[in-house]
Amino acid sequence: MGVKQIHRPPQNAWERLYVFEIARGLGITLKHALLSWFKPGHMPTYEYPEVKRPLAERFRGRHRIRKREDGSPLCVACYCCQTVCPPQCIDITAEESDDPAVMKRPREFKINLLRCIFCGMCVEACPRDAIYMSHDYELADRTREQLQLGLDDLLENQDNDEGEG
Amino acid sequence: MWEAIFFWGFGGLAAALAVLVIAMKNPIHSAVALIGNMFCLAALFALLDAHFLAAIQVLVYAGAIMVLFMFVIMLLNLKAEELGRSRRTLAKGLGLVLLAWVAVRFLAEFKGEALALPAVTEDYGTIESIGRLIFGPQILPFEVASVLLLAAILGAVTIAKKRLW
Amino acid sequence: MIPEWVQDILTSKWTWAALALVVAYVLTLVGIVVYTWLERRGAAFIQRRPGPNRRGPYGIVQAVADAVKLATKEDVVPAGANKWLHAVAPMIGMTVALTIIAVIPFSGDFELFGQTFRLQIADMNFGFIFILAISSLAVYGVALGGWSSNNKYSLLGSLRSGAQMISYEISLGLSLVGVLLIYNTVKLDEMVIAQTGAIWHWGVVQAPMAFLIFLTSSYAEANRVPFDLVEADSELVAGFHTEYSSLRFGLFYMGEYVHMAVSAILTVILFFGGWHIPWAEEIFGSAPYVTLFPWLLFGAALVCLVIAWDTSRPRRRVHTRGNLLLAFLLVCVAGSAAALGGLYLAGDVQTEIPWLASICGMLTQVIVLVLKFAFFFWLFIWVRWTLPRFRYDQLMKLGWKVMLPLALLNIGVTGVLVLLGVL
Secondary structure: OOOOOOOOOOOOHHHHOOHHHHHHHHHHHHHHHHHHHHOHHHOOOOOOOOOOOOOOOOOOOOEEEOEOOOOOEOOOOOOHHHHHOOOOOEEEEEEEOOOOOOOEEEEEEEEEOOOOOOOOHHHHHOOOOOEEEOOOOOOOOOOOHHHEEOHHHHHOOOOOOOOOO | OHHHHHHHHHHHHHHHHHHHHHHOOOHHHHHHHHHHHHHHHHHHHHHOOOHHHHHHHHHHHHHHHHHHHHHHHHHHOOOHHHHOOOOOHHHHHHHHHHHHHHHHHHHHHOOOOOOOOOOOOOOOOOHHHHHHHHHOOOHHHHHHHHHHHHHHHHHHHHHHOOOOO | OOOHHHHHHHOOHHHHHHHHHHHHHHHHHHHHHHHHHHHHHHHHHHOOOOOOOOOOHHHOOHHHHHHHHHHHOOOOOOOOOOHHHHHHHHHHHHHHHHHHHHHOOOOOOEEEOOEEEOOOOOOOOOHHHHHHHHHOOHHHHHHHHHHHOOOHHHHHHHHHHHHHHHHHHHHHHHHHHHHHHHHOOOOHHHHHHHOOOOHHHOHHHHOHHHHHHHHHHHHHHOOOOOOOOOOOHHHHOOHHHOOOOHHHHHHHHHHHHHHHHHHHHHHHHHHOOOOOOOOHHHHHOOOHHHHHHHHHHHHHHHHHHHHHHHHOOHHHHOOOOOHHHHHHHHHHHHHHHHHHHHHHHHHOHHHHOHHHHHHHHHHHHHHHHHHHHHHHHHHHHHHHOOOOOOOHHHHHHHHHHHHHHHHHHHHHHHHHHHHHOOO
16 A cells, blocks of 8 residues: 555646635636526436436346237246345245147246336346346336236336336 | 613623523533623723724724634534533532632622722723723833743644644 | 695605615515626526526516525424524624615715705714624624524534634624725715715725725625635535524525625625715716606616517527516506606706606616616626636635735825825
8 A cells, every 4th residue: 555645736826826826716606607507408417307317228126027919928037036036125926828839828927116126127137038138217106016017007108218128 | 871771781791691600511602601701891882982992902902802602612522411511519519619708708898888999091992092091001011021922922833733843 | 836745755864864774675575686686697697598488578586485484393492402503693694784784875965945965874973883893793603603503514604704704804894994084974865975976986996995895895794705604505504504404594585695796786786986976066966866866767767668579589488477567567667757858857856846857867866776776796606617616725815915915015005195285
């Protein structure tokens, strides 16, 4: 552990008077204040509820489960995501599928969003690319129960998502 | 009429606060009572038309000296229980004797009639008249007092600092 | 002619003392709504963000919402706190700041029915010392509040406040001694009168060093950045008011703003000519403020129209409500102000109704004072969002090794210059 010496730049007499340098600093802040007043459109701020910030393509929001063409979940209840999930927020109950081509399907697929850390490992683990993370990040709610996602919640309104494949 | 009300109000308050200064267990409470006492004294000065003296009383005693008192008390942060009970009965007895003596002297001198105070002149209690008094006839005591204070400051510096330069 | 009882009211000194009280309280207590709004939006604009812009035109109703929130919150007194002092401490700061207003003159002398009045609550012959004396008590609010909270951070904050306020009060008082030598009076109104006429009669030109020391010390006295070590959010949580909540915190908060307002108005009165416009008599004749009044009304009308136009623009109405109502009200105000100004000019009030003219002159002076005050209040906010906080040893070094010698030097130099007759 070496101690890093930081040498301050030497100040000349003018700067050591402070008064004029403070005036210069005030000028800079005034410039910003006036710019903000006359050109509010140039502010880097998003007026959030109305204007949403563009998200990165790989942004990890709440989970969704893809559907087959007949509308049933693509998930085969292999428990891979449940096993890999670090905070253990996924709880799957499997049942036998009606479709002879598919062995299992989830009867229940519960995700506790209060526990989820949005790490995306369930997505990595999924052998069928069934689970993915959407761009939906407005997850506040009034009760804890409303943040326990069931299978229906995971399947709904997928059309307006452009989540990670 | 109003003068009498203010006099008895502030005088009574000053006396009560002075008792509280020595009666209170918690040193901060004593200090607060002392500040109140100084303030009441200033009000009494103001009633005597000594406005400058009243302002200086607040400025110097209540505003500066008592702040330092309080600063020291807070720095030590004494709790009431740590102070323990005072058992010095000799001091109490002596105090009572002295109080009785003062009371006797006071009753002997007090004849129930107002003292004849000199008439208040036009410039009585103004900054100018006090300035003329301090820098005229009273110049020697004034300067001696300031030398005394200087000696106190030098003493404090000498004690506080091991190496003077 | 005017009825007798109206004359009685107008010539009572109580009327004008009460009016001064109203001006003072509007400037301070009602003004707090504007100050907090100005602080929050000013901070936001300096940091290139919009700030509170949702409630009311320009977001100005936000401050009211803040006040309601504070008033309806739970008032928590921490266990082990000294209940009595904990309750009293917030009142001290506020009381002290409000008491100082008593000696501030808001206008010059004006004549009504042969008697002279001034918009000043208490005309003391030692007004200046009164301010120093009362403001020296402000430290107790902070010190006792921090100590009584039974919290180590609070105690540290109050210890700092004790040392800081004592240190800077000395430079503050000494810087004012220089001003006192120049004006040769201790009455605030006479100080303002001494600054009549040319701009180089202003205190800031005559005593620039005293002005700088006074400004810096008054920032330290008001516990504002760069001297806010008493709160120092990054070190002491919130310093002396860590354990305060609800309206008690509100009192501390409002006390700070009142203190700033008082400091700003004192700066104007001592150094920036108070209610005077430089060269007013030379330009506008013998009764400049009476002559100026209608033009001030026209100016106010123009400002109202500009604000009305701005606030009714679609861009300003995206997030706020009530903009069009405000614009309508402003247009009404502008119209009536312009009409009054026109009437004033047409009716030749100055010779026809002298009492109205002198009241109008007084109002002009109050408005000039308030405009100057607004700048110095903005300066408080502006400086806060420009400068970083001092370290504690730097604060003490600045106070004792720079400001104090400079203030003493200033007294010496000013004294010599006054003796030589230069100032």
